[in-house]
Amino acid sequence: MVAMSNDRTQLTRRAFVAGAAGMAGALVLPSSPTWSMPGERSPAPAAYPFTLGVASGDPLTTAIVLWTRLAPEPTELDGGMARGVYDVDWELATDPEMRTVVRRGRAAARRRDAYSVHIDVRGLHPGRTFWYRFRSGPHLSPIGRTRTAPRLRDRRAELSLALVSCQRYASGYYTAYDDLAAAEPDLVAHVGDYIYESAGTGVRDESLPTAVDLPTYRARYGLYKSDPSLQAAHAIAPWTFTWDDHEVENNYAGDTPQLSSPTPLGRPWERRRAAAYKAYWEHMPFRRPAPTSADFRIHRRVRWGRVADIFVLDTRQYRDDQPCGPADIGPRCDDSLADDTRMLGGRQVGWLNRGLASSDARWAVLAQQVVFSQLAFVPGDPGVYNLDQWDGYVAARGRVQQAFTEHHPDNNVVLTGDIHAAGVSDLLADYDDPTSANLGAEFIGTSVSSGGSSALQSAIPTVLNNNPHIRWADTTRRGWVHHRVDRDSWKADFRFVTDATVPDSPVETGASWEIPAFGQLERTDQ
Ligand code: FE
Ligand code: CA
Secondary structure, eight states, rough: OOOOOOOHHHHHHHHHHHOOOOOOOSSOOOTTTTSOOOOOOSOOOOOEEEEEEOEEEEOSSSSSEEEEEESSSSSGGGOOOOOOOOOEEEEEESSTTTTTHHHHHHEOGGGGGGEEEEEOOOSOOOOOOEEEEEEEETTTTEEEEOOOOTTTTOSSEEEEEEEEEEOTTTTTOOOOHHHHHHHHOSSSEEESSSSSSSSSOOSOOOOOOOOOOOOHHHHHEEEEEEEEHHHHHHHEEEEEEEETTTTTTTTTTTTTTTTTTTTGGOOOHHHHHHHHHHHHHHHHSSOOOOOOOOOOOOOOEEETTTTTTEOOSSSSSOOOOOOOSSSSEOOOOOHHTTTOOOOOHHHHHHHHHHHHHHHHOSSSEEEOOOHHHHSSBOOSOOEETTTSSGGGGGGHHHHHHHHHHOOOSSEEEEEOSSSSSSEEEEEETTTTTTSSOEEEEEEEEEEESSOOOHHHHHHHHHHHHHOOTEEEESSSSEEEEEEESSSEEEEEEEEEETTTTTTTOOOOEEEEEEEEESSSOOOOOO
C-alpha cells in the first residue's frame, strides 16, 4: 500500500484563482439542467473518481484536447472501477467559475482505455483562455485552465513556456510544479521520464512492482499522477509532451531493450513496449487515437503564431542501439561515427526538414530528450562522450544541423531533459570549429525531482574548458525552466528548488539567460 495525499480542496482552489477571466469568445450555451443531475443511462463510479485531476494538451489555434481518468483507487487494478461503460460529461467555459459555458459534451469511459477520456474540442477562438471540468454521476472534477494557440499570422504573440522533465517520485517532492503553476505559463513542455518503470529509493515510497505490462504501468501512472503539485501543473495550462526511456525501460533503443535487464516474465519486448506506450497514452491529453501496437507516432508540431514553431521529437522509438558497448559514457567507436546511424529515423527527419522549410516562425524549437550539443568529457576521437546522447549518433546530429542550416539557419532552440542537470549551450554547425556558424541555443532543463549528482559538479570546470560552446552548467539543483519568448528575444529563467527532498522548499531563480533574435546567448542575472 502506498501512502498518498490528495488535497482536492486545495487543487480546486488553485485552479479557481488561476488567471484573469477569459473574454467571451464563442456562442454561449444556456445552462443545462442535466449538467448538475446524475446521469441516467450509465452507472456512476462508486467513489470519487477524479483522483488524478484533469489535463489539457497540444493547443491548435482553434482546438484543445481535454483529459481525465476515472480512478477511485489509482494504484489498484482498473483504478478501482467496477466493470462498465461510464458517461463522462464535460464543459468548457470562458470564465473560471464556469458560468459562461461555450462547449459541452459527453464521452464514454471504457475499461480498455483504463477509463480515461480524451476530448478534442474544436471550433474555438485563437489565443484565448478557457476553463473546463468533468462530471461522472454525482462527482465533479476540479476545474482546469487551458489556452488555444494564437493565430498563425500573429507576430505580436508572446509565449510563456515551461520546460520540465525527469520526475522520479521517490527522489523528491514536486515543489517545482507548485512554482510552475503559480507562474501560469501558456504552455508546458515535458520532455520525458514522466514515470520511472522500477522503484527507486528516497524520500517517498514508490514500491510498486516493476512495470512490465498494462496493469503495472497503469499503477505507476496512478501513483505519480496522484501528486497534487503535478495535478496543479496540469490544471494550469495545456501541455505538449514526449516520452524518454523510463516511460518504457531505462536506455531502451527502438527494438532493443537494455542489455542488462532482459524483459521480465519472458514477455516479448514488443509486448512490453506496446503496453508502456498504451499506458502513456491513457494518462496524457493525446489528440491521436490510442496505439494498438508497439508502434506509435508521437512526433508532432505545436505552432505559436509567427513566434515559435515547436517540433516535439521522439529520439527513442526509431533509434539504433547505443553504440560501442553497454556503458553510457565511454570512447567513441566506428558505430558512433557511421554515416547511417539513426536517432530520429528517416521518416521523422523528412518531417522535420519539411516543417523547418515551411516555418515562418522566428524561433524553431526542438522539444526533445537527450543532450544535443557536443559534450566531450575527454575531447577528440575516440575521446570520452555520453553515447546515449546525440554524441553517440554523430551523423544523425549532422542531419538535423544540416536541416537547420538549409531551412532555418538562425534562431533555433533545443529544449532538453534526461541528464538531471541544468545547462546552456550554443548550437554550432561544427562543434570542433568554434568559429563555425551559430545556429541558436540549447537549454538543458535539470529535473523536477530525479536525483542529480553533486559529485559531478566538481567536473564542470573541466567540461566547460573542453567544450567552449557550453556556457554554463549546474548538476546540483532540481527545478524547471521558465522561457519567455517573443519575436525579439528568448529569455530563460532557471527556477531551482532549494531542497527537493523536503516538502515546500523555497524556489528561486538560479540563473537567467537571454538570446536576442539573430544574436548571441548572454547571462543576464550577473
Ligand atoms: Fe531521468
Ligand atoms: Ca532518461
